[in-house]
Amino acid sequence: MNSSENGSVFMNIQGFDCVGFDLDHTLCKYKLDNFFSLVYDYFAKTLVENKGYDKRILQPLKTHKDFCVKGLVWDIRHGDFLKLSDAGVILRASHGSRLLSYAEIQQKYGAERLWQHFHCLEETLEQCELYRYYENYFDMPSMVVGAQLVDLEEEKPGGWSASWERVTNDMLQEFRKLFSSHLYQEKLPAILTDCTKHPTQYVERCSPHLKEWLKGLRGERKVVFLLTSSQSDFASDLTEYILGADWKDYFDINLHYARKPGFFKIKDPSERPFFKFDDVEKTEEVTELETGQCYIEGNAKKFNEYLQKVTGKQQPKVLYFGDSMRSDIHPCSTHGKWQTVFVLEEMEVEELVPNETSVGMATDQSDGRNTRTGPSKLEREFLLSNQWGSFFTDELHVPINSKHTEEDSVDSTSSVTKPCSNPSSVDSANPTVLNTFWTGLMKKHATIAVPRIDYMSDFPTDYNFETFKSSDWRKGYHPGKPKNTAP
Structure with a gap:
């Protein structure tokens, strides 16, 4: 260069x-409108047929398309999906598919809304049993299924906290099967088989x-x-x-x-x-x-x-x-x-x-x-998503009446802009834009x-x-x- x-x-x-x-x-x-629906339909179907999950997850992906966005991190044990800043601040979050309020995020993750696993994720980009992230078009539709399963498990005694390990293991197991090599070799009905059998629909x-x-x-x-x-x-x-x-x-x-x-x-x-x-x-x-x-x-x-x-x-x-x-x-x-x-x-x-x-x-x-x-x-x-906003940036709101200097709002070593600890005093007109x-x-x-x-x-x-x-x-x-x- x-x-x-x-x-x-x-x-x-x-x-x-x-x-x-x-x-x-x-x-x-890929033609993502068709491809996303293909992945989602196969994944939801295999979870219902092979693992006995609720048939309500079979509804078309287009009914949940506003949730389907690249870059979310799934905090598995909490059942929360997180949009993070480049310094680990939780910009937006949902429990299952339900959007969390500013106050709910603070209650769960602290006044500064810093996600505890951020630095490990940033350094390694490894997936693990505590969290998963969705940054490619193959697995984004499975995230939407995961959010629905959190919702459905919360309807049961014990809720998500009693079932998270079983559900996520089932999801990983069945999702991997969808892309197994033998399905394509035998030309059995599967995601990759459909892509080359009907290529004009998908690529x-x-x-x-x-x-x-x-x-x-x-x-x-x-x-x-x-x-x-x-x-x-x-x-x-x-x-x-x-x-x-x-x-x-x-x-x-x-x-x-x-x-x-x-x-x-x-x-x-x-x-x-x-x-x-x-x-x-x-x-x-x-x-x-x-x-x-x-x-x-x-x-x-x-x-x-x-x-x-x-x-x-x-x-x-x-x-x-x-x-x-x-x-x-x-x-x-x-x-x-x-x-x-x-x-x-x-x-x-x-x-x-x-x-x-x-x-x-x-x-x-x-x-x-x-x-x-x-x-x-x-x-x-x-x-695009109204619920999650831009892939590239998001707004972080700060107190109206604070003396908002650069020194006050930004940690010089981590570039973390500190969020407002009192949601009632949020300044909606002058948000801080973060990457x-x-x-x-x-x-x-x-x-x-x-x-x-x-x-x-x-x-x-x-x-x-x-x-x-x-x-x-x-x-x-x-x-x-x-x-x-x-x-």
Whole structure:
């Protein structure tokens, strides 16, 4: 990356030796209105049929779409869903699906509303038995089911506190089954089977302009790779649908079932080697990767040896595109030392404020090669929420008559803005706007963010993108920043 005297930090694709792509929700754009309902319906049905849960959870997801939003943390033992600031302040919360008042949040979590597990979550991004978070489009619908189950358990003797462990174990067990490899291998009714059996309902093909851009990367003698956690049979079928029968020609090497973020965390390559495979079955362990091949599993350390070999550089520069903070952006930053493009559809849904890079959006729009329709009406309704507010920021209200200095309201070490301890004296006209937990992670770990990957194909590969490392970090959003942003 290059810096300028005014505090701006730039990157351009020509400066990288290798460019990699995640598949689901990155290279492959899902039609989220249909996909969310598909996941929700299968999950609710399996809980009713296999575990005997109340049939009321079978009602359509669209009746709960205002609850379905990315980025919530489920405090499991409390049965509460939390929207957190980048310093761990609880900005909004619900018990099950019922929104908690300001006073109720303080009663449960203290006057400053600081969530006790925040620093552990922020440092590791690990899921655990005490909490789970929902930051990708595969598991967001299951969060809505979880909220309903909290509501239903509260109707029973003992309530949620008597049943939380059993219910969450059932949920995890049944949700994992929905994505098990044998269902797809046998083409049994399941989420992934439906996606490739009826692809026009659930995914979008890559535009001709994007395909041309992808091929152009290889033409510039960059190492272009696909790195996905999807099983190889599903990944192959999906990639063939979105790119065509020649999909392998777009990549120098394909890595399937990488099981991110573990792919990046493995220190001893022998613990998770690469394998050749027949369909999805391992056939033989691989000691040296070869261009033009597909492999499963593996680890970043061994893959980096391949990149060193083919680029002839001891420290090849890698740029990776992904949609998941947990599986893509965070581990690339902390373990892989790769630069990243965060694919974040919420940017487009919450309305973009164009910046100087928006001039590139006009590139090739008139010839129909890169026509974008944008999110559908129902997609917008699923990704936007009146109950939870913006994915990027939220308002924190402070006392009306306090001397609200920066020193009083902000802890200099943690940037925690202290909330009002007396809800009756809240100043609704002058709230403090805070960044959310996920915005904080994005600023720290991503290089830039775009709503969809095909926005990148509007720009030449030597275009200088301003990054989140700039003095005004918000310039890392391209082709413009979301309407809801805070300094």
